[in-house]
């Protein structure tokens with residue numbers, strides 16, 4: 001079972017947030033464990049919310065309330081990609097007064113990446 005955090009801890013643990021600027025070709029067609037409990041294939045169509053320090057924040061393709069932070073594992077000495085390691089997730093809710101509100105989460109992310 002994946003470690004689930006509230007949205008504030010989720011964001012704090014990313015260690016810096018920016019818009020994803022990775023070349024995705026190295027990462028596509030690799031599976032990752034999603035916070036929804038299923039495995040999904042990472043593709044060019046995967047919804048990348050943002051990028052942290054050697055991490056990606058991915059929206060679940062089945063239930064967009066689930067968001068997963070995946071670490072980009074590298075091979076020895078950082079030579080190449082060796083797969084995703086899901087480290088924690090969060091579950092967004094529509095209630096704006098809840099600490100896991102989608103509105104609050106989106107606002108903080110957009111503020112960090114300079115879209116607000």
Ligand SMILES: [Zn+2]
Pocket residue numbers: 034035036037038040060061062063066
């Ligand atoms: Zn999922």
